[in-house]
Amino acid sequence: MSLITLGVVALDCPAPRELAAFYAAALDWRVTDDGGDGEWVEVAGPDGRTLAFQRVDEGYRPPQWPGQDVPQQLHLDFDVPRDRIDEAERKVTELGAKLVQHDEGVRNFRVYLDPVGHPFCLCFT
The missing domain is CATH 3.10.180.10 (2,3-Dihydroxybiphenyl 1,2-Dioxygenase, domain 1)
Structure with a gap:
């Protein structure tokens, strides 16, 4: 250990x-x-x-994503089954998150900002 x-x-x-x-x-x-x-x-x-x-x-200054005027410093990745990504997106946006980058069928993640601006990703598993 x-x-x-x-x-x-x-x-x-x-x-x-x-x-x-x-x-x-x-x-x-x-x-x-x-x-x-x-x-x-x-x-x-x-x-x-x-x-x-x-x-x-x-x-307090929220991170600016994707720019670096106020760097994100860290972000959180959360795993979601691929077939439930839209359900997960509905959940986080109803709770106050904002979608800022869709996967566009190319990436295996979508980027959101939490209610105070921290970036996080929902990643397909």
Whole structure:
């Protein structure tokens, strides 16, 4: 076993509770830690996977995709069965995501922005 293992991926955002609710609903995970003050909120999934959302009170600037004026710094990839990609797209867009790059029948992924601008992909499996 490795000495160092991945614990949590944390995303900066202006409203951690709201962004945690988006990802919890999109992934069918659950909000597990709110600490009461809403500064740090965690969403738990299977096998100990965790996403966290950390408040940035002032100066939050969403990444600009695909440009680099405000670099994305990271993005999340989520696997979806190929025959259910349209269903997954409906789900995330109804929750507030915005489609910014369709697969156009050429790629094996579609790119979206979450409600505060972080890019993520739905990848066909």
